[in-house]
Amino acid sequence: MEQPILPNITGRGAAHNPPNRFERLALEPDRDLLDEEGSIAPDTIYLKDTARTIIARNNSPDVGFTHSINPYRGCSHGCSYCYARPTHEYLGLSAGLDFESKIFVKEDAPDLLRKELSSKSWQPRTLSMSGVTDCYQPVERKLQLTRRLLEVLNEFGNPVGLITKNHLITRDIHLLSQLAEKSAAVVILSITTLDPELSRRMEPRTSVPARRLAAIEAMAKAKIPVGVMLAPIIPGLTDHEIPSILKAAAAAGAQFAGCVPVRLPLAVAPLFEDWLARHYPDRKDKVLNRIRSLRGGKLNDSNFHTRMTGEGIFAEQMSSMFHLAVRKAGLDKPFPTLSTASFRRPGGQLSLF
Numbered sequence: 156m157e158q159p160i161l162p163n164i165t166g167r168g169a170a171h172n173p174p175n176r177f178e179r180l181a182l183e184p185d186r187d188l189l190d191e192e193g194s195i196a197p198d199t200i201y202l203k204d205t206a207r208t209i210i211a212r213n214n215s216p217d218v219g220f221t222h223s224i225n226p227y228r229g230c231s232h233g234c235s236y237c238y239a240r241p242t243h244e245y246l247g248l249s250a251g252l253d254f255e256s257k258i259f260v261k262e263d264a265p266d267l268l269r270k271e272l273s274s275k276s277w278q279p280r281t282l283s284m285s286g287v288t289d290c291y292q293p294v295e296r297k298l299q300l301t302r303r304l305l306e307v308l309n310e311f312g313n314p315v316g317l318i319t320k321n322h323l324i325t326r327d328i329h330l331l332s333q334l335a336e337k338s339a340a341v342v343i344l345s346i347t348t349l350d351p352e353l354s355r356r357m358e359p360r361t362s363v364p365a366r367r368l369a370a371i372e373a374m375a376k377a378k379i380p381v382g383v384m385l386a387p388i389i390p391g392l393t394d395h396e397i398p399s400i401l402k403a404a405a406a407a408g409a410q411f412a413g414c415v416p417v418r419l420p421l422a423v424a425p426l427f428e429d430w431l432a433r434h435y436p437d438r439k440d441k442v443l444n445r446i447r448s449l450r451g452g453k454l455n456d457s458n459f460h461t462r463m464t465g466e467g468i469f470a471e472q473m474s475s476m477f478h479l480a481v482r483k484a485g486l487d488k489p490f491p492t493l494s495t496a497s498f499r500r501p502g503g504q505l506s507l508f
Contacts, residue, residue, distance in 0.1 A: 160432050164196050166359045167256075168233035170429060172249035173422050176241075197256040199231050201294060204259040209267040210282065216459050219490075220316065223286035224268065226300040228259035230288040232320060234358045235430040236387055239287045241421040250422035255360075258294065265303040272311045272500070279495035281314040291321035293360060305330040312497035314339035318384060320346075320358060322366040325373045332377050337497035341380045341490075343413075344371050346400050348393050356434045368407045375408025380491040383409045385477070387417035390445035391438060394473055398480040405484040412486040414477050416449055416465040424454040445469055 161170035211223050229243055233255040240250035248257055261267070271277055284290045290301040308315050309330050317324065317331075317340075324331075324342065334340035344367045348354050351363050362370070374381035383404035388394050401412055419427050431439040443454065449465035450456040456465075464470060481487050 168235035169251035172251040175244045199256045204261045220283035223283040225287045226264045232361045238418045268307045279498035284317045291319040291323045314493035316341045318343040320361040322362040322370045335379045338494040343382045343384045345384045371407040382411040385414040389417045391442040401480045401484040411488045419454045
């Protein structure tokens with residue numbers, strides 16, 4: 156039996172909470188008791204995360220970093236396609252509305268980072284921020300966890316790479332500039348579309364595309380290495396924008412570029428299908444079939460060798476379009492090399508690393 160199309164919820168990417176794959180019981184609201192003309196918008200609540208460490212290790216061969224910091228779990232940006240949504244299931248919650256409305260906050264993140272960088276066992280290396288969820292999501296404006304983490308990194312001279320969809324990163328330009336002077340900072344703005352209406356529907360609480368371009372411009376003027384990431388590229392929906400996004404990013408001052416085709420792991424696939432049915436029903440079949448063509452007939456491919464690139468004729472066409480547009484836009488520069496030469500533990504001598 157085909158599931159009914161749920162009403163949109165203003166400011167949310169998901170319209171419901173799908174069952175948690177680890178839980179035997181699930182709550183299903185009685186649609187007869189809900190107002191089908193409107194929607195029930197859940198409030199965003201923030202919960203204390205009692206993590207004992209802040210630096211996460213990663214050994215995936217297709218991810219460009221080995222160590223990362225994520226001050227928040229869950230993300231109120233509400234991107235419909237977010238590959239991180241299933242991580243909320245490990246917390247006993249749903250990858251749907253729960254992921255974007257129940258945000259876990261690592262209040263002790265700056266202190267934990269200072270403790271870990273002070274340890275003699277820490278060998279300086281680049282840390283990635285926003286490896287899972289965006290470190291500049293809306294609540295950062297109030298809590299300033301990312302800002303305080305950057306203060307610690309600047310104090311130690313430890314290099315950091317940040318990727319975000321939020322113009323809020325410009326608030327911390329002075330810290331990023333100080334790190335950049337030590338060859339210890341790089342910033343990437345993620346831009347999926349230049350269409351503000353599509354962005355509003357697909358990434359409801361992110362900065363609009365023009366603001367992300369403005370953030371690139373601000374970083375470039377401050378002499379902070381800055382690039383653009385087209386992630387995810389959604390075939391049949393945003394892939395035609397590849398040249399225009401790269402051209403706009405280059406004009407704003409971006410120096411390099413990357414891309415990743417859309418990934419729909421586990422609970423993300425049905426959530427994205429539902430999103431297409433609600434917002435672009437006329438394109439739904441085309442988009443899903445194109446994604447399947449990239450993913451060996453499925454909506455997701457978890458293989459380390461192909462999940463970041465896709466495979467097949469459409470993947471090859473997308474890659475060719477991207478690399479041609481990169482060259483035309485002058486963005487075919489190598490990713491900046493960050494340095495650990497300035498790392499020092501406060502009160503100690505310069506590191507030999």
